[in-house]
Amino acid sequence: MAVGVLPGQANGWPPKVAPDAFSDRIPLPCNGGSPERNVLGESYRPFFWDIVSICDLYSVAHIILLPPSLRRSYGSFPVRNGMHGAGGANGANGMNGVNGVNGVNGINGHRPAAEAPSRFAQALSHVGLGNPSWTADGVSVFTAILPTSDGYVSRSGFLHLRLQDCPIAISKIQENAVPLRKYTAPRLSPPTVNSEDGLASVIEQAAGIIQWADLDASVSILHLQHHLMRITHELRDRLNNAPWLTPQPIARKRVALIRGRPNLTAGGPIYRAARALGLDLVIVDEEGHWLQADTEENRMHREAFLTTDMTEDAGIVDRIVRSLASYPLPIHGVFTVSDNFFVTVARVAHALGLPASPVSAFETSVDKYRSRLLQDVPGQTARVSSLDELQTLLACRTKDLQEAFTPAFPMIVKPTKGWSSECVSKVNSIGDLATAVQKATSRHGSAAVIEPFFDGPEIDVNFVLLDGAILFCEIADEPPCQADSRDATVDDTFSPEALTLPSALPAEEQEIARTTLRDILVKLGFRTGIFHVEARMVNSACEYRDVGNGIIDLVRKETPPPERPACRLLEINARPPGYRVTVPSRHTYGVDFFAAHMLAAVGDAERLRLAARPFDHAYQDRTQGAQYWSRLVYVAAPKAGTVRWPLKLSPCEELKRRRPDLAERIVLGVDYCQPGDRISLFTDGARTYVAHLLVRSTVSRRDAIEVGNEVLRSFKIEVEEEVQGVQGKFEV
The missing domain is CATH 3.30.1490.20 (ATP-grasp fold, A domain)
Structure with a gap:
């Protein structure tokens, strides 16, 4: 619903400002303004607002507030700016469709002698936003998210997920919708929200509220207009195809993770996703696992821990089944992310009558x-x-x-x-x-x-399938590693060095990969779930070459191949990609593979559909659905020895502090080592990694690769090695 629509305005947006007002600036605080009067309810009042329909699923309400010092200055705010009180010509509430509120309290020169407590500010405080984070002199911008229909809340943290890495600075996000509970959409109309009490009601009924970073007090009307336009467009791209609500009630379910993760770094994304979905998580693992102790912190991550002998022998399935059967509450699904337990977990699921792909499909995929x-x-x-x-x-x-x-x-x-x-x-x-x-x-x-050996670009293809249909498919490029070199020896490894999203392969080749690999999965018997498939494109129109400044990337071959491209399978992993890659996928596309994995395990098809919705960004030469180009870089151990942190900072944190120019481009950095850890050059026949970092670019894929290369060059980790009684320090 749009309020204050002018002829020629689509959905009431963008609001139009009188041309002669473009150069006007909001006046600086007058001498009578006092930051000390920054008390909740005394002076913070809505300045103007607008409700915009961004898609069939959501409307948003943008609300602008001025601090007390600026509000006093607006007793003489010029009428020609078009920011009038309610009641403009043709129902437009002012020349520009931006709705002034409290037109008698200072907006148009009528300032009361004393201000009553702000009902609107009280509403913000009640939902967890407001005065403590407001500046004394900044212009505050709030956006209320208003679903257009009733429904049941699919997950918590929805706005945090969809707004991660938003290019517009955010101060705080507050979600009012409670997971699994019914949400009733507000029934709004211009008369009901054309007052401060009406706006307070919008805040109280909103599913979520975004408090954007304050704007400087000297912001121009034109800049403010463009800022709101940018917010609206960004929200449309992030929410347009992503329902927060499901029409049917959501039953609370319990899912068992067979083999808890070795630490919180690897397991955190799983545990957080379970909480967000309202799934009760039970861990099945060995005696002595770090999640076994019944501590308050462990209870945050799991409902219960079932101690089980996990020896991989003929009795493993029966032991897990007995552990789950002994639990006094019902188990609705089982899953694992440990490759050597895929077949076991499938057999457990079938023994308990729980959702799972055929055992035979797993037996083939792991061999x-x-x-x-x-x-x-x-x-x-x-x-x-x-x-x-x-x-x-x-x-x-x-x-x-x-x-x-x-x-x-x-x-x-x-x-x-x-x-x-x-x-x-x-x-x-x-x-x-x-x-x-x-x-x-x-x-x-x-x-x-x-x-x-299949000669051609290597790709990772990640699927979310439901009944054999592709809900989401992501293709990422793996640049050449040591063993890809023409003069590689038998001692060189295929350990990955980086990953670039989205893929630069031609659209035709990406479609060949999707179709070929999906058909293989379905033929095997995999119809629902998350699958990480590795493959190569032979006879590709592209190859890796140096494109300048040491940047190796996919580019078109000078001579097209004589044969049609084909996709050759390397291996199937019937799980999400490892946590190193699952998290970048969530940041780049907005799809949480771990959440989808658990929803598939409990047979929740409706929420699985919702979890597989990527962003709707589609511009420049970016693949549709990615909010930016991203580059995941792996930092290999430079030497065997003992890790030291001479500055008492982890290497990732030290890099960000030393190079703030890189810090603003780093989405995340994860260190694998602690001071005193001994590391080797190789682990189980593969390179040993000490960290990974994800960088982003909204400029170009080449820019993302260049930033990733610079991160690798600038990364420093001190490894102290003892050689024949002599200690040496090595850095990478």
Whole structure:
């Protein structure tokens, strides 16, 4: 609903200001103004307001307040600015459609001798906003979020999620809607809100209120107008396709996490998402886990902890089932983010009659040999459990029922069971096969799979599926790593170095990737859930090249490939991407994969749809749904040794303090090490990381990469290594 609409104004926005008022500025406080009179209810009153419909789901109410010192100056505010009291011509409440309030209390020169307590300010204070954070002389801007229909609140923290990294500075967000409870949308009309009491009622009925950072007292009317226009457009992009409410009541449910995370850094996003969704979280894990103790802090993260022997043997499923069955309250879903427990958890879910994909789908996805056969050409892939089997395979050039295995270099050797690029090798000759197989079979006691190396850009493709349909799909680019080099040796690793969102692949190739990988998932039996799939685009129109200043990025090939592009599967992870990548996805697109994962586990299809709605930003050459380009950079350990913090600051925090120019571009930085920790150069056959940082750019993808490179160059971590009794310090 728009109030104060002028002819030619769409939805009452933008408000128009008389042309001769553009150069006018709000006057500075007069001598009679006193910051000491900054007392709630005495002087803060609405100056003007407007209600704007930003989409079918929401209207917003923008409200401008002046501090006491400026309000006294407005006894002589010129009428030509168009900010009149209510009752303008044609029902427009003033020349510009911006609705003045309390037209008799000082806006148009009629100032009462004494002001009564402000009903509006009291309403703000009641919902948790107001006077303590107001400045004495700034112009305050509030926006009330008004859903257009009744419904049940899908999650708490909704506005915080949708407004994260908003380019317009925010002082505070207050949500009045309570998770799972019914929210009744306000029924507003111009007469009901054309007073201070009416605006107070809007604040009290709003689902949420945003208090933007104060504007300087010298702000011009034109700048104020543009500021409100920018707020409106930004809110539209963030809320347009994201329902906060669901029409049907939401039953409170309980979900069990099999294998709690090793620490709060890795588990925090899961625990916070459960609380926001109103899900009661039960942890099933070993004796001695950090969440086991029944402390007040642990109760913030989980409802209960079920101590269970998690030894991965034939009895693991029965032990977990018994633990869950012994809990006195109903369990509505089970899930895990631990790769080696996917099959176990699927069997637990089926034993308890809970939502889950078929066990057979998980059995194939966790076996890299079986998953490779989904796209295999006979003779290109083999599986060996030992060096003796490798020798037999190479010696046998013919087989009765199938084509002989014929190595075509380069090839990839990796464990059939593994994760995080552990013990994955690129092999360029027969002589290196034995080394690679030995490395792969020594990890997890599994066999090794030998497969083709697919030459082309590597991508991470993250799906949210419901009944086989794609609710959301994100494609991110992995730049070349050590082993991608043409002269890479068997000792070089495929450990990732960075990730860039959104993808720079052509739209046609992105669609090929989406369709190909989704069809593989559904054919396996995966129909609902979150899936992190790694793949490569062969015959891509793009390749990685140096585009200047040391920036390596995807660009069009000078000569188009002779064949059509195709997507080749590398591996399937039936879970969200790791927490390092899930959090950047939430920031870039506004989609919380951990929340979606739990909703799929309890079979909440309606809220799963709501959780999979990305932002609606779509401009410049940015992929629709991303609010900016982002670059996730991994900081590898420079040396083996002991970590030191000489300045008593974590390396990420020290970087931000030393380089404020980079700090404003860093969305988040996570350190993995504490002072005194001993680190190695490699962990389980992959590079050891000491931190990761996410940077953003609203300028360009190239700018995001450049900032990420500078972050890596500027990052410093001190590692003290003892070599033959001599200690040395190394920094990266």
